[in-house]
């Protein structure tokens with residue numbers, strides 16, 4: 697069932713979203729060659745707790761950390777650890793927080809030092825794909841209008857969209873109905889209504905869209921080990937423009 701949020705619930709979701717956005721801002725300052733992914737995780741956890749929020753990924757389905765960090769060929773769900781970021785890497789960082797029982801979820805892929813022109817294009821296309829999808833998140837459209845727009849944008853730029861992982865409804869749980877795929881024909885799925893809150897999150901691969909999971913049972917990598925990027929916002933559908941909740 698897709699729930700419509702009241703204005704009071706949206707206030708809590710804005711709070712959770714602002715904490716996620718603030719944590720991203722902190723990590724963006726810290727990402728540089730030489731830092732470990734575990735250090736980034738600690739920074740994010742300290743920030744979220746200092747804001748009176750809870751790191752929402754920690755313990756979710758058994759995930760062991762506050763953030764998902766997925767460098768280079770890793771798509772999503774990478775676990776923070778001793779890996780040291782190197783010049784030329786790209787690093788996807790996904791952060792979730794919870795306040796007063798409501799959730800925010802947002803991801804970004806950052807360059808580490810100097811990256812190749814191809815990698816820079818992948819980041820730019822993935823972020824733009826997210827915003828083209830958000831533009832379709834308006835009252836009266838169908839859910840798959842978002843999906844179709846994202847896929848069309850990504851593929852016309854020469855990249856591919858991941859099929860095996862998708863966006864989702866979000867609110868008083870991290871993952872609610874409906875699923876929000878980044879591919880598909882337009883005009884399908886539920887009618888979008890003011891009060892729906894969605895996490896829209898294109899995962900874009902430089903090569904094949906196919907992915908596999910490493911033996912740690914978390915880390916998802918591209919099958920061809922080419923680069924992957926991930927951008928995500930939690931948004932609310934309103935009577936007017938979509939409202940991005942995970943933004944300062």
Ligand code: MG
Nearest residue numbers: 790801802803
């Ligand atoms: Mg996320």
Ligand code: MG
Nearest residue numbers: 801895897928
């Ligand atoms: Mg998400």
